[in-house]
Amino acid sequence: MSTQIVMDHTGDRRHQFDPQNARELADAEKRFKELTGLGFTAAERTSTGQTMKVTSFDPTAQETVFFPRLVGG
């Protein structure tokens, strides 16, 4: 199972999907596009532990984190 983690005021919301399931994969891609369209940044971790910003849906990603647009505080 793969997971999309969306940061929010509760800590986060998690959406799990099976990348082998076409319908779940389509839902995950739709969610990715909706969130990034709203200004969320998506990031993945590489196998070496580095973080990587992603701008298009990666069906092979095990875990993707989304955080809202950054603003000056």
Next chain:
Amino acid sequence: MDFLLRTWRGSPDPLRFRAVSDLYRIVRKSNSPEARGRRLLRRWLSEGQLAQFDARNFFDVIGCHTAKRYRIYYANVANVEELDKVGRPIVRYCFIPKGDLVPGDVMLAQKIALETDELAALAVANRFAPQPQRSI
């Protein structure tokens, strides 16, 4: 909570109630937004960053564009400092994700931003003088 009250009413042993009550409190605390944010952050830190965070409640990141070192403290506002070559803070930044996020989430967003899109993060940041008490 009803479960706890039933346990308490049915129990002749106050210690038993206290044990259940303590367990309930621990489970509830470990699932709080702050605890969830902290757990997520810890999972995304590199080995070195995690060791530093566990020991000092902050961790360092290297900016992807300038290779400058930044220190991110456990807080959700004005918690990022740029360090000079010997590790002294030279400027403090405030840039945070929109919304009311917990410190662990804010720190993870800041880490990702500095490691993957440093200049864009700094472009939106407000700058302040570093806090003297944070110097080491």
